[in-house]
Amino acid sequence: MKLSEKIIEGLLWLAATITILVTIGIIWVLLSGSIPFFQKVSIIEFITGTEWTPLFAKKEFGILPLVAGTFLTTAIAIAVALPLGLTIAIYLNEYAPARLKSTIKPVLEVLATIPTVVYGFFALTVVTPFLQGFIPNLAGFNALSAGIVMGIMIIPMISSLSEDAISAVPKSLREAAYGMGSTRLQTAFKVMVPAASSGIIVSVILAISRAVGETMLVAIAAGQQPRFTLNPLVPIETITTYIVQVSLGDVPHGSLEYRTIFAAGLVLFVFTFALNNLSFWIKKKYQEKYD
Amino acid sequence: MSKKQIKLEARDINAYYGDFHALKGINVAMEEKTVTAFIGPSGCGKSTFLRIFNRMNDYIDGFKTEGEILLDGENIYAKNVLVDELRKRVGMVFQKPNPFPKSIYENVVYGLKIQGMSNKAALAEAAEKALHQAALWNEVKDNLNKSALALSGGQQQRLCIARALAISPSVLLMDEPASALDPISTAKIEELIHQLKEQYTIVIVTHNMQQAGRVSDTTAFFYMGELVEHAKTKTIFTNPKDKRTEDYITGRFG
Numbered sequence A: 001m002k003l004s005e006k007i008i009e010g011l012l013w014l015a016a017t018i019t020i021l022v023t024i025g026i027i028w029v030l031l032s033g034s035i036p037f038f039q040k041v042s043i044i045e046f047i048t049g050t051e052w053t054p055l056f057a058k059k060e061f062g063i064l065p066l067v068a069g070t071f072l073t074t075a076i077a078i079a080v081a082l083p084l085g086l087t088i089a090i091y092l093n094e095y096a097p098a099r100l101k102s103t104i105k106p107v108l109e110v111l112a113t114i115p116t117v118v119y120g121f122f123a124l125t126v127v128t129p130f131l132q133g134f135i136p137n138l139a140g141f142n143a144l145s146a147g148i149v150m151g152i153m154i155i156p157m158i159s160s161l162s163e164d165a166i167s168a169v170p171k172s173l174r175e176a177a178y179g180m181g182s183t184r185l186q187t188a189f190k191v192m193v194p195a196a197s198s199g200i201i202v203s204v205i206l207a208i209s210r211a212v213g214e215t216m217l218v219a220i221a222a223g224q225q226p227r228f229t230l231n232p233l234v235p236i237e238t239i240t241t242y243i244v245q246v247s248l249g250d251v252p253h254g255s256l257e258y259r260t261i262f263a264a265g266l267v268l269f270v271f272t273f274a275l276n277n278l279s280f281w282i283k284k285k286y287q288e289k290y291d
Numbered sequence B: 001m002s003k004k005q006i007k008l009e010a011r012d013i014n015a016y017y018g019d020f021h022a023l024k025g026i027n028v029a030m031e032e033k034t035v036t037a038f039i040g041p042s043g044c045g046k047s048t049f050l051r052i053f054n055r056m057n058d059y060i061d062g063f064k065t066e067g068e069i070l071l072d073g074e075n076i077y078a079k080n081v082l083v084d085e086l087r088k089r090v091g092m093v094f095q096k097p098n099p100f101p102k103s104i105y106e107n108v109v110y111g112l113k114i115q116g117m118s119n120k121a122a123l124a125e126a127a128e129k130a131l132h133q134a135a136l137w138n139e140v141k142d143n144l145n146k147s148a149l150a151l152s153g154g155q156q157q158r159l160c161i162a163r164a165l166a167i168s169p170s171v172l173l174m175d176e177p178a179s180a181l182d183p184i185s186t187a188k189i190e191e192l193i194h195q196l197k198e199q200y201t202i203v204i205v206t207h208n209m210q211q212a213g214r215v216s217d218t219t220a221f222f223y224m225g226e227l228v229e230h231a232k233t234k235t236i237f238t239n240p241k242d243k244r245t246e247d248y249i250t251g252r253f254g
């Protein structure tokens, strides 16, 4: 018994260590790539500049256009995914018969397995032309359809995690609500959702972090034009898209232009790292509240 | 003794969980402003029957009820009955205290708020009244905004009673309301039931024979889905008609 347990323990320890090492490695790569960059470009200029043109003759290194692009697509995605995902979660929990629930959940999860490149082309070739029917000045590449389709893509994430959170609420609370004469809708919104709020918030944060990191979809459908705007109708560029653009392009390694992707990557990393930690913290803080 | 009105009446109630016949042809009538105790061995159908009176079993997959329950003479299983309206008239207190994860105050006013009451002063007044009725006011009056989950088990149960009373039901169903509580809290709840009887018709499920003896006016003994005997509590305990009742209350089976 001792030996096999030792081996398992060792493997687990190894797995944990590798995870930590990889994270440290990523931070190391990002930092060592961006330090030379920040020796040439001031951090203030980087954080507050509203022009991002490292690949042009007249170079500007303000990250805000990329941040704005990322923010815009993410906000649109969440605006689509949160209401729909939450509605689905509530429907599955409070209304759907058990059999329907056990069919819908896996079907939804299939949505999450479709390659993002497919979503990208869906946005570009179906959603954008469709929207142009209503919004004539919608550009061929735009944040709107990229954001909407990204929202559809992350619905399963929100619905599934929120559904888990709602079904983890003790049955006794639902009975208390019904016992007081609550309708199903009141039970859902006044009791179940508030009681599951920490889990729901965590699902949204994870969805945001997924949206911030999404690359292919926005690269295909939102364009590659860094623009400091919150107008969803015009082409924009997100942080991730920019990184792909440079990595795949013919920028010479080691040049200042090349180093921009480390600085941009660092910003991305800080965002998602902060979001993930926030969700972890919320989960921990509110976990044992009921029961 | 003046004859009281019949508040609740069950007529030929049969209930099924799928194929399992859980309640078998039950007929019983309960007078207004009395306490009726349901006793019987575990699994005999006490909770199932109690939950018939506020249609709490409606959500259980495969559950089916036949027969009529008359509340003030009207069948609560009639087609046009709104279940949520019914439950405002028939309140329920559960075995395990189940306050909402909200403040004490929000728990008590929950029922009024979902009915659309929004006047702050009126809500506060109703909350105070309900907490007084549930003998909890003195313990919580300075901490109304504290989380209900921070209260002791006994206090939580009295809060659940206050929450139920706040919407002025006329019937109160209690499923072993003190079984999860210590003796002192249990005594408080029993005392409370005595007082509440002035205004409410109470049905209480209990496993505790002494408790049934202390709090109830009439007692119904259930056995394997049947109502064996329903009579004055004193009669049930001193002079039961049925052999099974006698065996149960004398502890010959459990």
Ligand SMILES: Nc1ncnc2c1ncn2[C@@H]1O[C@H](COP(=O)(O)OP(=O)(O)OP(=O)(O)O)[C@@H](O)[C@H]1O
Binding pocket: B017, B020, B022, B040, B041, B042, B043, B044, B045, B046, B047, B048, B049, B060
């Ligand atoms: N949801 C359910 N599905 C199927 N059968 C059930 C369900 N709930 C209860 N039963 C069965 O119905 C019968 C009556 O159960 P009920 O809970 O009413 O008993 P009880 O008298 O309240 O018991 P206890 O004293 O243990 O609380 C039992 O045999 C039980 O197994």
Ligand SMILES: [Mg+2]
Binding pocket: B046, B047, B048, B175, B205
């Ligand atoms: Mg029971």
